[in-house]
Amino acid sequence: MKIAIVNYGAGNIQSLKFAVQRLGYEAYLSHDAAEIKAADKVIFPGVGQASSAMKMLKKTKLDTVIPTLTQPVLGICLGMQLMCHSSEEGSTQGLGIFDVDVHRFENSVKVPQIGWNQIANLKSTLFAGIKEKEYIYLVHSYYAPLCKETVATTQYGLTYSTALQKDNFYGTQFHPEKSSKAGTQILKNFLELKLETNNFKR
Amino acid sequence: MLTKRIVPCLDIKDGRTVKGINFIDLKDAGDPVELAKAYADTGADELVFLDISATEEKRKTLLDLVMRVAASIDIPFTVGGGISSVSDIDALLHAGADKVSINSSAVKNPLLIDEASAKFGAQCITVAIDAKQIDGEWMVHLVGGKVPTSLNLFEWASEVEQRGAGEILFTSMNHDGTKAGFANEALEILSEMLNIPIIASGGAGTVQHFADAFVKGKADAALAASVFHYKEIEIQDLKKELQNQGIPIRI
Secondary structure, eight states: EEEEEEESOOOOOHHHHHHHTTTTOOOEOOHHHHHHOOOOOEEOOOOOHHHHHHHHHHHHHHHHHHHGGGSOEEEEEHHHTTTTEEETTTTOOOOOOEEEEEEETTSSSSSSSSEEEEEEEEOGGGGOOTTEEEEEEESSEEEEEOEEEEEEEEEEEEEEEEEETTEEEEEESGGGSHHHHHHHHHHHHHOOOOOOOOGGGG | OOOOOEEEEEEEETTTEEEOOOTTTOSSSOHHHHHHHHHHTTTOSSSSEOOOSHHHHHHHHHHHHHHHHHHSSSSSSOOOOOSSHHHHHHHHHHHHHEEEEOOOOHHHHHHHHHHHHHHHOOOGEOOOEEEEEEEEEEEEETTTEEEEEEEEEEHHHHHHTTTTEEEEEETTTTTTOOSSSSOOOHHHHHHHHHHSHHHHESSSOHHHHHOOOOTTTEEEEEEEHHHHTTTSSOOOHHHHHHTTTTTTTTO
C-alpha cells in the first residue's frame, strides 16, 4: 500500500511517519502532485499557522490537487482546518472541502487548548472499535463548529467538531499519532479503509 | 472535558538519563527511550526531556535521541535545555519533538519568543521560568536558578504570553527538591492572570501535592522527576486518587 504524507513544510511530520511505521506500513513524504495522486492513502498533516501554510500549499499548487483526490485523505489538526471553507486565523481561504468556517476559541477558556480531552457522538468508520468519550490529544487555538459533516464532537467552552468527514475526505482536529492506543487504532482504521475510489470522482 | 496532565521530566546528559532511575524492569534504565516507553505505557500524559549537555557535538546526540523517542512513543513530548535560536527549534521539531521549552535564552533575547511563535505556532513554544521568592517578591532566575535577574515572575510571565508563548512551565526554586508541595499561591496568581496553560514544577512529594497544585494552584499540568523515577509515586495510583477527588484526569 502506498501512503503519501503531504509535505508542504508544515511542522512535525516525523512523528506521523513513525506512527505509520509502528503500524507496519511505510509512508513517503511528498509535495509532488503525481506522487500524491498515485498513493492509496493520503495524509495531510499540519502544525503551524493557517495563512502561511496555505501560502506554501499554493506555491506547490497542492491547493488545487488535494480537493480533487479520490482516495481516502486524512487531514490532521491544521490539515483538517485547511480543508474547511475558511479560517479566522490570518483570514485564510481554505480548500472548501468541508462546508464550515474555522474560528478562534473565546478567551473564556485557555487558548491554546493543550492536552487530553474526550471525543463523543462518533459517526464514522474511522472510529471502529473506539468507545464514546475516549481520550485523544489536542493542541490548538482554532476550531471547526458543529456542521453536517461532523463525525466526532468535543467540549471546550463549547461543543465543536473534533472530526469531519465528507465522502473520501476525513479530518481530525486531534493528533491520532500522539493519542496513545486509541489514536493508533484510529490511524489504523484510516489506513485500512476500503473505498471504491471511483465512487468519489469529483 | 480537558483533563489535567501528569508530566514526568527526564534529565538528559550526552544522550543518557541522569539521576538514579528505579525502573527495575527496564533493560537499560539509563536509556531515555526505554524510560519514555515505560512512562507512556503507565499513563503519563506527556514527557519533558531536559538536556543538560553543554557542547555543540553533544547537542547532535540530542537530535538523534529526539528522533528515537519520536519513533518509539505515541504521546507528546517537549524538549528543553540550551535552545537559543529559531534554527535550534526548527531542528528539534523536525526531529520529532512536539514542543520546545526555552528558558534563559528567552530572557536574554525575548524576541526569540515572538519569532518562534510566528514561525512554528504558539502551541509548540513553551517558556520555562525558574523563580525564587526573595523578601516576598518572586524573582526570575537563570541557569537552573543560580543566576538572579531583576525580572519579576508575574511581569515576565505576562510579557511571555504577549510575545506568543503557548504555555508556561513555572518552577519554584523555593520548592524544587523539597518534596513539600508545589508553589500553589504563585501558581494560582499565574493561572488567573494568564490565558495560556501553566505547568507546575518543583516540590512534588505526595499524591496530595498534585491534587493541591490542580485545585488550589489551578495548574493545567504538573511536572515531577524523582518521585516518578524512584517509584515513590506510581502514575496510575496517582491518577486514580486524583480522579477520586473529582479532578478531571485521563485514566
